[in-house]
Amino acid sequence: MQDPESFAEEVASNGADVVVLGPPDVREAVVRRLRGALARQQGHLDLPGGATAAAPAGARSRRREGVR
Numbered sequence: 830m831q832d833p834e835s836f837a838e839e840v841a842s843n844g845a846d847v848v849v850l851g852p853p854d855v856r857e858a859v860v861r862r863l864r865g866a867l868a869r870q871q872g873h874l875d876l877p878g879g880a881t882a883a884a885p886a887g888a889r890s891r892r893r894e895g896v897r
Contacts, residue, residue, distance in 0.1 A: 834858055841866070 831839075837858030840847055847863070849856040 837862060 833854045841859045841862040849859045
């Protein structure tokens with residue numbers, strides 16, 4: 830198996846269809862990635878320690894308009 834972080838990145842690329850039962854380090858890395866993606870999608874900022882905060886009003890998305 831590749832290193833857990835690389836494998837977790839590959840697995841998480843499948844989005845909501847993913848179910849990871851183990852090993853625990855891969856499961857935690859996948860959950861972390863999916864939670865981060867959800868937070869970014871909902872306009873939250875990732876903070877140290879796994880905390881999140883709402884993006885300031887008027888904050889621009891990283892996605893350029895017209896590009897999907």
